[in-house]
Amino acid sequence: MKKIHIIKADGRRVLFDPNKIIRTCVRAGTSRKDAKKIANDTMNLIHSGFSTKDVYRIVLKNISKINRGNIISHKYRLKESIMKMGPAGFPFESFISQILSNYGYEIEGVRKEIHGKCGKHEIDVIAKLKDKRFMVECKYHHRRGIHTSLKESLYTHARFLDLRENFDEEILSCNTKLSDDALEYATCIGQNLLCWKHPSGESLEKMIDKKGLYPITLxxxxxxxxxxxxxxxxxxxxxxxxxxxxxxxxxxxxxxxxxxxxxxxxxxxxx
The missing domain is CATH 1.10.150 (DNA polymerase; domain 1)
Incomplete structure (x- = not known):
């Protein structure tokens, strides 16, 4: 198999991995056989120096050639659809509140102001599940290539500590992957995550796929x-x-x- 290096949105040069295309195609509803064909056809059309955006467009074109391809391509564009929400006027925190509501959480407030021990805070989402009350901090990015950083995980936890009398647990929700140090810190302190690819079993995209909670921007x-x-x-x-x-x-x-x-x-x- 030839080695192809592509340019990510953040400027990094990485080895092209066809397995990522296969996994995403299967998630979007293709058979594994079709997913492998799409990945192979894509690999035959690209070369080193292509951007991830170039690869993405070629994948979508190859998806359109399979049975129900035009339908499947909508689900393949899930990440892009979420990134359209903010500029189109759809608040990410409202979207997250609706996802949580569909999973049995009682939503007590969105963008609600609460006084902590040392300061006043506007909480993105206040949610309750059984006997636990959650402070949900939402971090939204409308461009590819941006990771949710350690700073945002630290910020969320600092707010939670000031509001401990009001909440039992904290959730950091984001529409991008976490940086390695943010994931390490969140794991260490027991910070709940609802992000892209994290946690592995109940990540944002998996929760959306499981109940078909796709945004209207899809x-x-x-x-x-x-x-x-x-x-x-x-x-x-x-x-x-x-x-x-x-x-x-x-x-x-x-x-x-x-x-x-x-x-x-x-x-x-x-x-």
């Missing part, structure tokens, strides 16, 4: 449609399946036929 929406959904805080694509489309059309000024097409698309994505 769909191919134009700027006007994104703004319309954002204005009414409609964040989870799956909710289109149970929505009153006539009422939703009145609220968003998106035509009923267009909403029906989006609803059908979500149904196909979730098969």
């Amino acid at each position: 769909l191919n929406l134009n700027k006007i449609e994104l703004r319309a959904f954002s204005d009414i805080k409609f964040m989870i694509a799956k909710d289109l399946l149970t929505a009153d489309l006539k009422q939703l059309s009145r609220k968003t000024h998106i035509s009923l036929p267009r909403l029906k097409r989006l609803q059908d698309l979500v149904g196909e994505i979730l098969i």
